[in-house]
Amino acid sequence: xxxxxxxxxxxxxxxxxxxxxxxxxxxxxxxxxxxxxxxxxxxxxxxxxxxxxxxxxxxxxxxxxxxxxxxxxxxxxxxxxxxxxxxxxxxxxxxxxxxxxxxxxxxxxxxxxxxxxxxxxxxxxxxxxxxxxxxxxxxxxxxxxxxxxxxxxxxxxxxxxxxxxxxxxxxxxxxxxxxxxxxxxxxxxxxxxxxxxxxxxxxxxxxxxxxxxxxxxxxxxxxxxxxxxxxxxxxxxxxxxxxxxxxxxxxxxxxxxxxxxxxxxxxxxxxxxxxxxxxxxxxxxxxxxxxxxxxxxxxxxxxxxxxxxxxxxxxxxxxxxxxxxxxxxxxxxxxxxxxxxxxxxxxxxx
Amino acid sequence: xxxxxxxxxxxxxxxxxxxxxxxxxxxxxxxxxxxxxxxxxxxxxxxxxxxxxxxxxxxxxxxxxxxxxxxxxxxxxxxxxxxxxxxxxxxxxxxxxxxxxxxxxxxxxxxxxxxxxxxxxxxxxxxxxxxxxxxxxxxxxxxxxxxxxxxxxxxxxxxxxxxxxxxxxxxxxxxxxxxxxxxxxxxxxxxxxxxxxxxxxxxxxxxxxxxxxxxxxxxxxxxxxxxxxxxxxxxxxxxxxxxxxxxxxxxxxxxxxxxxxxxxxxxxxxxxxxxxxxxxxxxxxxxxxxxxxxxxxxxxxxxxxxxxxxxxxxxxxxxxxxxxxxxxxxxxxxxxxxxxxxxxxxxxxx
DNA sequence: CACAAAATGATTGACGTCTGTCAGCACTTT
DNA sequence: AAAGTGCTGACAGACGTCAATCATTTTGTG
Numbered sequence: 077x078x079x080x081x082x083x084x085x086x087x088x089x090x091x092x093x094x095x096x097x098x099x100x101x102x103x104x105x106x107x108x109x110x111x112x113x114x115x116x117x118x119x120x121x122x123x124x125x126x127x128x129x130x131x132x133x134x135x136x137x138x139x140x141x142x143x144x145x146x147x148x149x150x151x152x153x154x155x156x157x158x159x160x161x162x163x164x165x166x167x168x169x170x171x172x173x174x175x176x177x178x179x180x181x182x183x184x185x186x187x188x189x190x191x192x193x194x195x196x197x198x199x200x201x202x203x204x205x206x207x208x209x210x211x212x213x214x215x216x217x218x219x220x221x222x223x224x225x226x227x228x229x230x231x232x233x234x235x236x237x238x239x240x241x242x243x244x245x246x247x248x249x250x251x252x253x254x255x256x257x258x259x260x261x262x263x264x265x266x267x268x269x270x271x272x273x274x275x276x277x278x279x280x281x282x283x284x285x286x287x288x289x290x291x292x293x294x295x296x297x298x299x300x301x302x303x304x305x306x307x308x309x310x311x312x313x314x315x316x317x318x319x320x321x322x323x324x325x326x327x328x329x330x331x332x333x334x335x336x337x338x339x340x341x342x343x344x345x346x347x348x349x350x351x352x353x354x355x356x357x358x359x360x361x362x363x364x365x366x367x368x369x370x371x372x373x374x375x376x377x378x379x380x381x382x383x384x385x386x387x388x389x390x391x392x393x394x395x396x397x398x399x400x401x402x403x404x405x406x407x408x409x410x411x412x413x414x415x416x417x418x419x420x421x422x423x424x425x426x
Numbered sequence: 427x428x429x430x431x432x433x434x435x436x437x438x439x440x441x442x443x444x445x446x447x448x449x450x451x452x453x454x455x456x457x458x459x460x461x462x463x464x465x466x467x468x469x470x471x472x473x474x475x476x477x478x479x480x481x482x483x484x485x486x487x488x489x490x491x492x493x494x495x496x497x498x499x500x501x502x503x504x505x506x507x508x509x510x511x512x513x514x515x516x517x518x519x520x521x522x523x524x525x526x527x528x529x530x531x532x533x534x535x536x537x538x539x540x541x542x543x544x545x546x547x548x549x550x551x552x553x554x555x556x557x558x559x560x561x562x563x564x565x566x567x568x569x570x571x572x573x574x575x576x577x578x579x580x581x582x583x584x585x586x587x588x589x590x591x592x593x594x595x596x597x598x599x600x601x602x603x604x605x606x607x608x609x610x611x612x613x614x615x616x617x618x619x620x621x622x623x624x625x626x627x628x629x630x631x632x633x634x635x636x637x638x639x640x641x642x643x644x645x646x647x648x649x650x651x652x653x654x655x656x657x658x659x660x661x662x663x664x665x666x667x668x669x670x671x672x673x674x675x676x677x678x679x680x681x682x683x684x685x686x687x688x689x690x691x692x693x694x695x696x697x698x699x700x701x702x703x704x705x706x707x708x709x710x711x712x713x714x715x716x717x718x719x720x721x722x723x724x725x726x727x728x729x730x731x732x733x734x735x736x737x738x739x740x741x742x743x744x745x746x747x748x749x750x751x752x753x754x755x756x757x758x759x760x761x762x763x764x765x766x767x768x769x770x771x772x773x774x775x776x
Numbered sequence: 777c778a779c780a781a782a783a784t785g786a787t788t789g790a791c792g793t794c795t796g797t798c799a800g801c802a803c804t805t806t
Numbered sequence: 807a808a809a810g811t812g813c814t815g816a817c818a819g820a821c822g823t824c825a826a827t828c829a830t831t832t833t834g835t836g
Binding site: 124126127128129131132167168169170246247249250252253254257258259260261262284288350370371379399401402403405406407408410411412413414415416418 | 474476477478479481482517518519520596597599600602603604607608609610611612634638700720721729749751752753755756757758760761762763764765766768
Binding site: 081082083097100101103107125126127128129130131132133134135 | 821822823824825832833
């Protein structure tokens with residue numbers, strides 16, 4: 077009835093505990109036929125090593141490091157907060173999480189940080205980009221036995237062990253679908269607003285919205301994308317200008333940050349186009365609540381961080397893990413399905 | 427640097443390990459001033475007992491039981507599958523999960539099952555209803571030291587320890603918001619379809635959709651709800667009839683099950699109203715993919731089960747846990763943000 | 777058959793905690 | 807002074823595994 081122990085395995089295999097241990101931990105010096113008998117016994121008994129006991133014995137800790145962009149955007153603040161929270165929650169599981177901040181949008185700095193990784197950590201989580209330097213640095217780390225998980229933004233997929241983040245084409249398509257839904261019986265004209273032209277994520281989202289909005293019939297007209305550098309002031313100026321130039325705009329898809337500027341434009345108007353933006357932040361949340369924004373597409377950074385840690389632990393334990401992609405889906409927030417505000421504390425046990 | 431052990435605490439407090447242990451585990455027989463010194467030492471050192479070592483030593487297992495409705499609906503099958511999956515995943519953490527199937531929609535049977543609970547399990551998860559018998563049974567269990575977590579459907583909130591499930595009014599409001607979004611510039615007429623009139627969940631969803639669709643201006647007209655007993659055949663007949671009676675129907679909100687019948691009606695028509703339904707099942711998924719359904723509101727049963735187990739473990743450990751409500755939000759699935767199909771296997775470690 | 781090499785068994789002391797027993801001490805109470 | 811009470815410390819044996827040592831047996835080779 078009880079879970080079998082390695083002693084049980086040894087007994088079943090007709091060898092000593094030492095031998096079973098040598099096989100289990102691949103210490104070598106075991107005759108092939110003994111090794112087979114041990115492996116058979118493991119299989120027939122359904123033995124699984126007790127990881128907690130093993131870690132206790134080894135005095136093992138899991139050292140995971142997050143390399144996060146040092147940036148003042150709400151999204152990265154939320155990401156950082158999520159990591160900090162997990163830091164506390166996972167300590168009891170011997171998981172020690174450290175955070176290194178990297179200048180945002182600086183592939184060189186990130187590559188340098190990756191190269192500088194000592195052997196102090198078992199697994200890295202990185203907000204990556206597809207720059208070749210970064211791919212190279214990740215490959216080097218893999219060769220040294222340190223797995224790298226990409227978070228939010230992917231690197232070349234050959235190098236990293238897993239990607240925990242949304243599919244940005246999917247996110248863009250979702251925005252397009254919402255805009256299309258809202259144009260059920262009418263023509264429309266969509267203004268996409270990029271944060272930065274160079275970011276892969278933003279281009280993917282733009283491709284996605286184009287595929288759905290313009291690629292299906294009846295077509296919505298999609299204007300050339302504005303680019304606002306993720307800055308509210310530029311957002312305000314450019315969007316104001318665009319709305320003046322194109323009075324027929326019926327929808328705005330804000331792909332990046334700087335939405336505070338967009339909200340300011342919207343609240344100054346009597347009528348407004350449909351508005352879809354990204355990331356549930358205090359600003360976008362208020363926009364939804366006040367009826368200035370129709371939908372927010374969010375990637376649930378807290379859940380991403382939690383899942384990333386789960387994957388990192390599985391990697392460190394040499395276990396299989398299941399593809400994170402299925403659980404990380406662009407989430408649609410409307411005015412009516414907003415989660416409770418984040419500030420509420422713990423509920424104590426009864 | 428190392429995490430302090432109880433030995434460290436004892437040394438810091440100037441008492442023996444035994445005394446520190448007596449304080450930590452409240453065994454009594456310790457002078458108040460010694461106890462205080464131990465507690466001080468725990469606080470200043472930031473000692474946290476190593477739960478894994480403790481459980482190893484005690485030979486402790488967590489016995490959790492799920493009381494699930496025995497029903498052939500896709501949703502409950504998905505719920506059951508999620509529990510089965512967690513059963514494997516959590517075994518390594520000494521969490522043993524058992525499932526008892528209860529005849530669906532039978533409050534008496536559920537109450538009897540609750541009353542019959544021995545002391546073999548540490549915590550129960552139940553798909554409950556608000557029937558007084560059930561509340562009473564849960565209260566009795568609580569008195570016996572067995573906490574009950576409600577799943578998917580709540581009981582009276584005084585009795586249970588936590589509820590892991592969506593807010594169904596929120597779900598209905600979300601459906602209403604989607605329908606409203608799709609009626610941006612036009613009048614409309616919404617047909618709500620109930621699974622059963624008596625289910626609290628369904629009434630809540632109806633209230634929600636009414637509040638948003640009819641309660642805001644400009645109003646959508648909401649027809650009296652059909653009721654189809656969660657059965658595809660009845661769904662098909664009643665919806666066909668309703669569409670004939672009301673040619674001006676522009677939206678259908680299917681609140682319960684039986685959506686296979688609805689899909690059949692839809693695919694027989696050239697033009698169709700907007701359609702919002704609940705729960706991502708093979709049927710609703712196919713409906714989205716084929717463009718017959720506009721949106722599916724899902725409660726992510728797998729995530730609910732995982733979260734329920736997390737809460738049960740926290741309860742069993744006497745830890746605090748954070749309110750599950752924030753993480754369990756009605757999720758909007760459109761054609762473009764569907765997760766990968768469920769059948770894919772594990773991805774192996776590299 | 778001798779002998780080295782290889783394989784195996786036996787044992788030990790961790791890891792951090794739990795649980796139990798036993799003895800000793802300083803006090804009171806008789 | 808004897809007996810009792812309350813508190814404390816010391817110790818030991820688990821739990822399942824790791825990691826190391828040392829002794830012993832079994833092999834294979836010439």
